[in-house]
Amino acid sequence: MRKAGREFTIRDVARSAEVAVGTVSRVLNDHPSVTRDVRERVQRAITSLGYERNAVAQSMRSARTHMIACAIRDFDIPGYVSYVKEAERIFRAADYTFLLASTANDKAVELSLLRKFAQRRVDGVMMTISDESDPELIAAVEQAKMPLVLIDREMIQSVDRVAADHRSGARQATDYLLSLGHRRIALFVGDPHAHPSRSRIEGYGDAFRAAGLEPDPAMIRDHSLSNEFTFRETSALMQRPDPPTAIFVAGIDMLAGAMRALKAAGLAIGRDVSVVSGGDSDLAELSTPAITALQWDRAQMGRHAAQMLLDRVTGRTTEPPRCVRVPVSLVVRESCRPPQ
Known part of the structure; x- marks a missing residue:
C-alpha cells in the first residue's frame, strides 16, 4: 500500500507489475500494442501504489499542458453560458482542462491575459478582443505562441474565427x-x-x-x-x-x-x-x-470554436485560417406593431 508522504514513480509501478518502464508508459498512453493481461497487471500496480502522473514533468517533456484558455468580455452576457458549456464539454472529452477568464472588454486586460496564457504554456486560446483594428491587439494575436480562435470577431484573418452573421x-x-x-x-x-x-x-x-x-x-x-x-x-x-x-x-x-x-x-x-x-x-x-x-445557436458556435482549436492544437489540420459564420434568424413575438 502507498506509504504516507511517498511519491511513487513510473519505475516503482514497473517494478511492482514486473514489466519494463516503457510498457507502463504505453499503458498510461492507452497504446493498442499492450496485451490485456499486461494492461490489467499495470493498472493493479498503479492502484495499489496510488501512483499519479506528474503533469508538470509530462508537459515539459511533451511541450503540452493539456490546458485551454477561454477569455470572454463578461460572464453574465445572456446566452454565453451555452457557448462556454459546449466548448468545455468538447475539451473535457479530449482530456483538456478548460480555463475561463473575463476581459471586461479592456485592451490592457486582453494583452495581459495573452501574455499570461503564454507564460503558463496553455495549448490554445479562445477569446474576444475589444478592438479588431487596434495595431497592438492585432500584433499580440498574430504573434501568439499558441493556436488561437477569435470569438465573434472577423477582421484579423491570420487566425481562425467563429462569428454569428x-x-x-x-x-x-x-x-x-x-x-x-x-x-x-x-x-x-x-x-x-x-x-x-x-x-x-x-x-x-x-x-x-x-x-x-x-x-x-x-x-x-x-x-x-x-x-x-x-x-x-x-x-x-x-x-x-x-x-x-x-x-x-x-x-x-x-x-x-x-x-x-x-x-x-x-x-x-x-x-x-x-x-x-x-x-x-x-x-x-x-x-x-x-x-x-x-x-x-450559441452552443453551435462553442462547438465550432472548440473543434477548430483542437484541430490546430493536435496538428490535425495545417489549412489556412478559417472563418465559420453561424446563421442568425428573427423570432417574431408581440412587441412590434405599425406606428400610430
Missing part, C-alpha cells in the same frame, strides 16, 4: 420594422470597432437603402454596451420632437436599459413603441409583451 440578422430586424411602416428606427449597438456592432450597423443601413431610404445618423447610438448608456440614450431619444417609433436594441445585453427608460417615460412596448432585441434571452421571451428577437 450579425449583418444578416440586423438586416432582417430592420426589414421587418420597415415593413410595418416604421421609418424612425433607433439603433443601439456597442463600439463599431468590434464585429457584432460594426456588422449590425451595416445590416441596418442595408435594409434602409434596399427600401430606397437613408437611415438618420441621429438615430444610431454606438458608444457603449452598458444598460446605463442605453437607459440614458433611450430617454433622450424619446424626448425629441420626432422620437423613434421603433427601437432596435442590437447589443445583446442592452435590452433592460431600454425597457426601463420606456417604462419611466410611461410608454408601453408594442402600443407606443415597437422593440426588437439583437439577441434572444429569458428577459425577451418572458416579458409582457414578449420581445421580438434575433436568435442564433
Whole structure:
C-alpha cells in the first residue's frame, strides 16, 4: 500500500507489475500494442501504489499542458453560458482542462491575459478582443505562441474565427420594422470597432437603402454596451420632437436599459413603441409583451470554436485560417406593431 508522504514513480509501478518502464508508459498512453493481461497487471500496480502522473514533468517533456484558455468580455452576457458549456464539454472529452477568464472588454486586460496564457504554456486560446483594428491587439494575436480562435470577431484573418452573421440578422430586424411602416428606427449597438456592432450597423443601413431610404445618423447610438448608456440614450431619444417609433436594441445585453427608460417615460412596448432585441434571452421571451428577437445557436458556435482549436492544437489540420459564420434568424413575438 502507498506509504504516507511517498511519491511513487513510473519505475516503482514497473517494478511492482514486473514489466519494463516503457510498457507502463504505453499503458498510461492507452497504446493498442499492450496485451490485456499486461494492461490489467499495470493498472493493479498503479492502484495499489496510488501512483499519479506528474503533469508538470509530462508537459515539459511533451511541450503540452493539456490546458485551454477561454477569455470572454463578461460572464453574465445572456446566452454565453451555452457557448462556454459546449466548448468545455468538447475539451473535457479530449482530456483538456478548460480555463475561463473575463476581459471586461479592456485592451490592457486582453494583452495581459495573452501574455499570461503564454507564460503558463496553455495549448490554445479562445477569446474576444475589444478592438479588431487596434495595431497592438492585432500584433499580440498574430504573434501568439499558441493556436488561437477569435470569438465573434472577423477582421484579423491570420487566425481562425467563429462569428454569428450579425449583418444578416440586423438586416432582417430592420426589414421587418420597415415593413410595418416604421421609418424612425433607433439603433443601439456597442463600439463599431468590434464585429457584432460594426456588422449590425451595416445590416441596418442595408435594409434602409434596399427600401430606397437613408437611415438618420441621429438615430444610431454606438458608444457603449452598458444598460446605463442605453437607459440614458433611450430617454433622450424619446424626448425629441420626432422620437423613434421603433427601437432596435442590437447589443445583446442592452435590452433592460431600454425597457426601463420606456417604462419611466410611461410608454408601453408594442402600443407606443415597437422593440426588437439583437439577441434572444429569458428577459425577451418572458416579458409582457414578449420581445421580438434575433436568435442564433450559441452552443453551435462553442462547438465550432472548440473543434477548430483542437484541430490546430493536435496538428490535425495545417489549412489556412478559417472563418465559420453561424446563421442568425428573427423570432417574431408581440412587441412590434405599425406606428400610430
